[in-house]
Amino acid sequence: MATAVSAHGESAAAPATGWSRALWCTVALMASFIEYWLLNYTAFPLFDSVFIWTREASAIMGGLTLTAIAFLSYWRPRLFGSKRFFRAAAAVMVAGALLVLAGLVLHLPVVLVCGASLVTIGTGLANIVVGIGCIRLGMRKLGIAVALAYVLAYGCRGLFSLLPSEANLALFCLIPLGSIALIAALARAIFDQMYAEDSPAQAAVTAPGSFLPFGHQVFVALLIFRFIYGYTLTFGEVDRVPLLALGALVPLGALALYALTRRTELSPDGLFRLSILCSVAGFLMLSIAPVQGSITSTLLSCGTGFFEILMYYVLIALGSKNTLNALPMLAWGNAMASWGTLLGANFGRFTNGQAADPVVVSAISAIIVFGIVAYVVLVQKTFSFANTIKGVVPLAPLVPAHADDSTPLSIEARCATIGKAQGLTEREQEIFEYLARGRNVRFIQEALVVSYNTVKTHVSHVYAKLGVHSHQELIDLVEHQK
Known part of the structure; x- marks a missing residue:
């Protein structure tokens, strides 16, 4: 069994090596991507029949919890040992699933909201475990794992559309537990290392180059482009169920094939440019013909898909440079994604309410395009995801100064x-x-x-x-x- 060297120079036993590790990570990442689709495609529409604001309430609770974990783990990492974290995630998920079932069967809004909030929180915790379990893959294997996982998960959307809602809801409740079980062996050593070290807040004082501030452009980009993701999910939805644009599988599949056949790692900045181009093209189509057609849906789904791949790729890559800060960074990144999705989804529904006036829909699409372009030109022009990853200085064991024999100076x-x-x-x-x-x-x-x-x-x-x-x-x- 091979060993993996931590950012602090310690050796930790690796339960899987090379492509075997990449395979386990691909399956776990695929489960995370499927979970978020089932949340929006199956769970939320079912919740609406009991209480229309269930999705908003649960999304807010999920965002608040992820935000709290980000700050707590930055200052008090000793609260987050592997056993405690894994057990909490599983317990929250099981309790949430039981409350959701009770709320749906008995038609109890308060019970349903509590259950949906716990399930959303459990999904976020499982997502963090998966991310941490993947941080020792290496950039090339990581790019392959994330791209392939997203494409496979996207293809499964067509299969889920054929299943009854009850089956999809059961999968929604079980998948996070399965993803934790799959990746726990890979994530455990990293959690326990963070638990044993000083807090990231303490270490950041003497090693500022190893830590990204919470206001960094990486997280601002996550917030903005997850807004677009949320908007794409809800705009044009039928009975509050997202549209299924399977045509996006072609360009997304081409990206996965590119990652598999190339000997070099995926370019995060290239992924960002692809996301920008597809998103802008999709919104331009809406501004010209304000109806969610197949071409528009495909373009927007490609734009958000490329950025989803980018988000996981960058956050996990940053965690690999500094494992001590991996938990707060992944929690904060997922929190920004959660808040962005919530805002975008509700703005998409607002736009749906203006469908009777095509001029208003066209104007909204044009404003979003202008906002994207303005952000890229004015804010993002000198920013590089690749340079940000390279710029994080890995934490290394300190070699204290000593007085040698060649000089009497103490x-x-x-x-x-x-x-x-x-x-x-x-x-x-x-x-x-x-x-x-x-x-x-x-x-x-x-x-x-x-x-x-x-x-x-x-x-x-x-x-x-x-x-x-x-x-x-x-x-x-x-x-x-x-």
Whole structure:
């Protein structure tokens, strides 16, 4: 059995290797994609018969939960050990499924809303487990796994349309449990590593290049393009059931074949451009002929499909660069996707209400096209998903500074020389010496009896004055001081 080396240099047993790991990840990702389709295609339309606002209430609860997990795991990763997380996801899913069944059979809106909220939360938790289980695939295999999983899941939509609603609802409740069971062995070691380490918030102080802020362009793009996804789901729907554009399988399948046959990894920026082109083309078709035809549906489905592949690809790739931050990043990315979908879906229904006036529908489509183009030209023009992934600096074990035999200078003397030359204050000098010895933020907090924000501010001042960008650079600077 092979071993995988963590971002901190530790070796962890890998339950599967190479293409075997990729196969398990493909199946688990496929389950995640199918789950979200069944949520919108089967579950939500059934819920509408009991309470029309069930989908909105459950989506809000799901978004709030993912947002809370993102912040809690950023500050308190010790709350999220693998056993606790997996059991919570399974328990939430089972409880939600039972409440959904009771709410539907007994026609109880409150019970149904509670059950639907728990099922939506469980789906989000399962999605995070799948993402974390895939972060050691490598870029090429990851691109293949995500693209192939999406295409296979998309093809299954035609099969689900032939099944009765009750069967699809049962699958909707069971699939997240199956995806957790499939990927648990791959995800467990990474969860437990995060559980054992310092919090990402603490580590980000001394290694800012290893962490993306929550306001990063990656997450803004997820919010905006998941808005388009939500709009595409609901605009033109019949009886609140999304349209099925199987024609999109051709270009999406071509992408999966391209990923399989190429020896190089998929380009995330290329995926983004494909998504933009198809989305703009679809909305232009709507602005010309404001009726959701097959060509329009295919173009919009391709645009959202390419971006779905991009979203999973980028989030998992970023997690592979810094496993310590994988949980908060995946939770936050899925939260942004959830909020974007909720907003877009309701805007799509608003547009459906204007169907009697084609001019209004055309104007809305034209506004969306303008917004997409404006975002790309004004905001996204210098941004690159590929460069963002490459720019994340993997966390590595620190090598503390030491005084060698060639010079009588101690670490304190070296730090004093550097600090005096760079104008460090007394407190900054004190923190500088702790950092030179490889101490982390938690140790400095406890030793100096100060707050996290105080340490963070002083560390940023020390870095700026010394001209370094990471903890290891600071240590290397001290190491080479003669």
